[in-house]
Amino acid sequence: MKAHKITTAPVPMRNVGPLKIVGDVVNDEVMVPLATYESPLWPSVGRGARVTKLAGGIRATLVDERMSRSILLEADNATEALTALNSIKSRLPEMNEVVSGSSRFAKLIDINSQIVANLIYLRLEFTTGDASGHNMVTHAADRLFPWILQQYPQLRYSSISANYCSDKKATAVNGILGRGKYVVTEVIIPRDLCRRRLKTTPEKVVDLNIKKNLIGTLIAGGLRSANAHYANMLLAFYMATGQDAANIIEGSQGVVHAEVRDGDLYFSATLPNLIMGTVGNGKGLAFVEDNLRMLGCKENREAGDNARRLAVICGATVLCGELSLLAAQTNPGELMESHLKLER
Numbered sequence: 291m292k293a294h295k296i297t298t299a300p301v302p303m304r305n306v307g308p309l310k311i312v313g314d315v316v317n318d319e320v321m322v323p324l325a326t327y328e329s330p331l332w333p334s335v336g337r338g339a340r341v342t343k344l345a346g347g348i349r350a351t352l353v354d355e356r357m358s359r360s361i362l363l364e365a366d367n368a369t370e371a372l373t374a375l376n377s378i379k380s381r382l383p384e385m386n387e388v389v390s391g392s393s394r395f396a397k398l399i400d401i402n403s404q405i406v407a408n409l410i411y412l413r414l415e416f417t418t419g420d421a422s423g424h425n426m427v428t429h430a431a432d433r434l435f436p437w438i439l440q441q442y443p444q445l446r447y448s449s450i451s452a453n454y455c456s457d458k459k460a461t462a463v464n465g466i467l468g469r470g471k472y473v474v475t476e477v478i479i480p481r482d483l484c485r486r487r488l489k490t491t492p493e494k495v496v497d498l499n500i501k502k503n504l505i506g507t508l509i510a511g512g513l514r515s516a517n518a519h520y521a522n523m524l525l526a527f528y529m530a531t532g533q534d535a536a537n538i539i540e541g542s543q544g545v546v547h548a549e550v551r552d553g554d555l556y557f558s559a560t561l562p563n564l565i566m567g568t569v570g571n572g573k574g575l576a577f578v579e580d581n582l583r584m585l586g587c588k589e590n591r592e593a594g595d596n597a598r599r600l601a602v603i604c605g606a607t608v609l610c611g612e613l614s615l616l617a618a619q620t621n622p623g624e625l626m627e628s629h630l631k632l633e634r
Contacts, residue, residue, distance in 0.1 A: 302325065303326075304324060305321040306336045306607075308320060309321075310342065315598050325529035325530040331522055331611065335611045342609070345478060348475050350602040351476075352472070352598055356415045357418045357469065358469050359428055359455055361434075361452055365444060366408060368405055368407060371405050371408055375403055375405065385437070388433050388437045395426065395593055399415055404454060414431055416430060420593055422533065428450065457540075459540065460515075465563065469540060474559075474605070476558040480554050484617075489617065503546050504516050514543050515543040520538075522611060523612075525538050533566045540563040544561040544562060544608075582596075
């Protein structure tokens with residue numbers, strides 16, 4: 291087969307910010323690269339960045355991290371499946387010895403499962419250092435499969451991927467169990483700042499979040515999701531930093547929460563499925579390396595720290611875009627006026 295020459299597809303990219311972020315993972319101000327064809331996104335996220343900086347910054351918390359790969363095993367019946375499953379779950383240390391032969395960084399931290407008829411859906415959950423971990427966890431699962439079948443000859447191979455992972459799909463399981471980095475970002479916007487810079491009030495933002503993000507998504511049949519446009523910021527951030535863009539499918543499942551506190555606006559964006567890394571596929575391109583360095587995510591740190599920093603910055607970027615858009619939509623005509631001005 292003839293090899294095809296790899297070329298780059300030009301996507302407009304600009305740096306937005308600075309974003310001020312506070313917390314255990316990141317305590318810094320950073321410019322954020324966003325690659326997108328939707329040009330109004332840059333000034334919108336920029337407005338969110340300016341307002342949140344004036345408010346003292348965005349507090350970002352990394353709640354959890356894990357990458358999953360589910361495998362599918364078969365037994366003769368559900369009784370045999372349950373017996374084998376209970377035994378497998380009790381042997382995590384032995385399984386980790388097998389995993390260590392596949393990678394220096396992969397570590398099996400948990401096992402979740404479902405039995406359907408005679409089928410065992412085994413969701414293996416790993417930490418993966420600074421890599422997003424797609425290939426790393428599949429490689430680890432490939433090592434574990436023959437070990438499991440040797441230890442439990444009553445079981446049979448069905449598939450290396452069972453869709454219970456759940457990779458690049460909008461499912462409930464990822465929000466419940468977590469897949470990738472689980473990031474919560476928060477900010478308190480003083481009432482006066484809300485009026486002057488966002489042209490709205492805390493009450494209007496809270497009201498719209500309930501009626502649009504919560505009720506609107508509910509009647510649309512949304513799945514573990516209540517936000518205005520997470521996907522916009524995620525795609526632009528993923529493209530600029532060399533991530534697998536298809537992961538915005540589960541990444542955009544998240545919840546915006548807003549409330550009035552002592553007259554000010556408390557605003558939060560929760561993102562339980564941020565799948566990203568600072569090494570691996572997509573990171574070799576010069577512009578990606580430059581962007582990761584600008585974000586401070588190519589430093590000599592403990593394995594995993596650069597990826598955690600990247601995820602937290604991404605979560606803060608999403609909050610900026612959500613805040614700006616919701617504020618705009620509280621005012622009739624503002625959203626379309628911005629698009630007409632910037633895109634035509």
